[in-house]
Amino acid sequence: MKIEIKESNENYNLYVKSVDGKQVFITIANQNKDQNILKTASLLYKKAYEILTKYNITVFHERFFGTSKYYHDVQKIRAEELKLNTQDKCFSYIEGSPYWGEGISGINIHGIILCDEEIKDVEFNGIVCGKLYKTDAVDYMLVHTVHGNKESDYYGQTYEMFQSMIQVLNKYDFQLKNVIRTWIYLDKILLQYDEFNKARTKVFLENGLWSDSVDVDKTEEIYMPASTGISCGNPHGLTVISDVLAIRTKNSEKFNFSSESGKDQKSAMRYGSAFSRAILLDDKTSRYVYLSGTASIDDSGNTVYLDDIGLQIDKTYSVIDALLDISSMKLNNMVEGTVFLKKAEYIDVFIEYCKRRNIELPALITVADVCRDNLLFEMDGTFAGGC
Incomplete structure (x- = not known):
């Protein structure tokens, strides 16, 4: 069953998409610049609940983008409107204010329509922080808001965040090499990106994702998860948090995946960033592309079209078009x-x-620094199509 809904009014733009009747993606982008922010949160979550119940969707991954100071109020509203326990914090609240200033950008939900399968809670340190979804071909695990020690420096919080990631993965018999996608939000990316990259690279070396003896011309052959690294804060006082998606393949004839560098950009490993341009999934009935954060960078790793937002947008879309073409999307x-x-x-x-x-x-729009001061635009996303 293919689901495709679009609804637009003065309050929100709603997009609901599913290519296989199993995995459903819901985007609710706020459009009301003047409405009371808490009333807006209530309205958006009411709409989310309407869609979830109509199609019997179980939430797997949920991100809320908005001004951080409303976190506690939004958490209560979310629990009320989605009929949850008031202590339910199993979602990620991202400091992602809309372009008109303070307020709410919107909500992204990845849900599952269950048949005989089930989704179980993932717990870490006594807190429900994610979901585990098992099928006959593959197991999916999603963890929200992974982080390190608040008192550590930029390098320390990043390193500890990945150590926490490894611990929760191991608890459910996953490994770091099973990670296909991370969404990483850094509070002050222009100050901390170098230390972040150093820590991530060290963790990946320690866990065998790559070797520093690999020739630079072979970096496209190395498996790395797709990733977004962007300057969005959080309401928890942390310098970096991450959402992480991992998969454990049980039947390679029914499911496989690979990393991709694309046509117009080479591996980010060439300039010290340990991620792939995209991850491609194929379950024989549908295909998914998890696109990393993509910006106006050429195949040598240089920023192009300095100070020109229009040309940077065009270059970004050109890179994405070329990458999607590999999967006929x-x-x-x-x-x-x-x-x-x-x-x-x-x-x-x-x-x-x-x-x-x-x-x-079906994308939310927010204001944020990219990893370089001369990059003016970035986009990430998930794409899906039938085989």
Whole structure:
């Protein structure tokens, strides 16, 4: 059963997409710039609950993008509107304010329509922090808001975050090599990105994801998870948090996956960032592309079109188009995503670009620094299509 819903009004843009009737992606992008923020949160979660109950969807991964100071109020509203225990914190709250200023950007939900399978809670240190979904071909594990010690420095929090990731994975018989996707949110990316990369690389070396003896020209052959690394804070006072998706294949004839560097950009390992451009999944009935955060970078790793937001947007989409072509997909195969603008004033150029190309995507828009001060635009996303 293919599900595809689009609903737009003065309050929100709603997108619901599923290509296989099993995995469903719900994006609710706030459109009301003037409404009371807590009333907006209530309205968006009411709509989410309506969709979840109508299609009998169980939430697997949930991210809320909004101004951090509303976290506790939003948590209560979420529990009330989704009919949850008031202590339920199994979602990620990302400091992702909308382009008009303080408030809510929206909600991303990845859900599952269950038949004979079940989704179990993932617990770590006595807290429910994720979900485990098992099928006959593959097991999926999602963990929200993985982090390190708040008192540690930039390097320390990153290293500890990955150690926590490994511990919770191991508890459920997963390993770091099973990770296919991380969404990493750094509080002050321009200050901490170098230390973040050093710590991540050390963890990946220690856990055998790659070797520092590998020739640079062979980096495209190394498996790395897809990743977003962006400057979004959190309400917990941490310098870095991550959501992580891992898979454990049980039947390679029914399910396989691979990492991809694309056509227009080479491996980010060439300049010290340990992630792949995308992860491609194939379960023989449908295909998924988990696109890493993508920006205006050429195949040598250089930022191109300095100070030109329009050309940086165009370059980013060109890179994405070329990568998706490998899987015979296009932009309209997107099922969820996030657009990051370095400055709120860039919104008009972005909207005009999308109109000119007739692009309408199920993506939230927020304001955030990218990993380099000269990068003005970044987009990540998940794409899906039938085989």
